[in-house]
Amino acid sequence: MEKELPPGLRETLERAARSNRMVLVLTGAGISAESGIPTFRGEEGYWKVGSRNYQPEELATRKAFTKMPEEIWAWYLHRRSVCRRAEPNAAHGALVDLETALGDRFALVTQNVDGLHRRAGSSAERLFEIHGNIELTRCSEECTGAGRDALAPLPASISLDWPRGKALGEEEKRLLRCSRCGGWARPHVLWFDEYYDEELFRSRSALALVEEASLLLVVGTSGQTTLPFQIVLRAASRRIPIVVVNLDESPFSEHALATGGADVRGKAAEWLPAICARLS
Ligand code: NAD
Numbered sequence: 289m290e291k292e293l294p295p296g297l298r299e300t301l302e303r304a305a306r307s308n309r310m311v312l313v314l315t316g317a318g319i320s321a322e323s324g325i326p327t328f329r330g331e332e333g334y335w336k337v338g339s340r341n342y343q344p345e346e347l348a349t350r351k352a353f354t355k356m357p358e359e360i361w362a363w364y365l366h367r368r369s370v371c372r373r374a375e376p377n378a379a380h381g382a383l384v385d386l387e388t389a390l391g392d393r394f395a396l397v398t399q400n401v402d403g404l405h406r407r408a409g410s411s412a413e414r415l416f417e418i419h420g421n422i423e424l425t426r427c428s429e430e431c432t433g434a435g436r437d438a439l440a441p442l443p444a445s446i447s448l449d450w451p452r453g454k455a456l457g458e459e460e461k462r463l464l465r466c467s468r469c470g471g472w473a474r475p476h477v478l479w480f481d482e483y484y485d486e487e488l489f490r491s492r493s494a495l496a497l498v499e500e501a502s503l504l505l506v507v508g509t510s511g512q513t514t515l516p517f518q519i520v521l522r523a524a525s526r527r528i529p530i531v532v533v534n535l536d537e538s539p540f541s542e543h544a545l546a547t548g549g550a551d552v553r554g555k556a557a558e559w560l561p562a563i564c565a566r567l568s
Pocket residue numbers: 315316317318319320321322325326327328329330399400401402403419507508509510511512513533534535536537538554555556557
């Protein structure tokens with residue numbers, strides 16, 4: 289059953305729906321949690337290499353990839369198989385319906401690399417995947433430059449079923465190479481020790497969307513990364529109402545309240561259908 293919205297939140301949403309400005313949505317790993325994809329703060333985050341346990345923040349780095357590319361690739365191929373087994377949930381679906389209703393008055397910035405927004409039906413031009421996509425690769429030596437035409441899908445013959453702990457075979461070691469220079473291909477994701485980039489991740493464009501927004505809806509993110517943080521701060525400084533939907537308190541809760549938005553504690557798949565319906 290669709291959630292009943294508190295009256296204050298309903299009014300905030302209806303006001304945004306009536307304006308001719310944009311509804312900007314920012315999503316994080318929490319929106320995909322109910323699809324079965326673990327967040328980084330969840331218990332399944334760690335990964336064993338040899339006898340040592342690593343945290344995702346240590347593995348999702350250029351430093352780790354340079355030191356142990358085969359192990360990092362095995363981690364990504366496993367995570368990719370988890371993403372491909374997962375199906376979009378009601379929260380992804382609600383955002384697709386909202387986009388259908390609002391058209392160019394809608395934009396979606398996601399930190400997720402799982403591709404579930406795309407698979408649910410969000411359109412590529414209004415979707416800003418600021419941390420990349422786990423289905424894409426590029427040359428780790430950047431032999432083709434850093435533009436989006438350097439991107440290639442993962443080779444189709446690499447198995448979609450990649451159990452935890454499975455090592456790369458000779459075939460994958462051959463396939464996960466740049467076709468031009470022979471160096472390692474790498475996942476097209478933004479690592480924790482790398483900088484945002486407009487050409488590869490449309491990061492500046494994503495931040496600029498705030499200027500056009502009448503409302504910012506922030507879903508399932510713990511706010512640990514810089515660009516999402518900047519988006520929220522910019523919206524707060526412009527007094528754009530911020531509506532946060534998160535299971536736990538988030539660093540954005542206070543901005544939600546200060547901007548006359550709302551801090552909704554709960555599951556994205558339960559709240560987004562009602563929230564998006566009011567915004568349509
Ligand atoms: P995070 O793991 O740091 O935080 C997730 C947040 O979502 C938490 O605050 C949690 O309380 C909340 N949450 C959990 N389940 C929820 C639910 N059902 N409904 C609403 N909220 C829920 O995630 P992050 O802030 O996105 O940052 C993690 C980084 O790791 C990002 O850079 C991202 O690219 C990457 N990552 C991506 C995926 C993915 O693509 N699905 C998964 C894990 C990590």
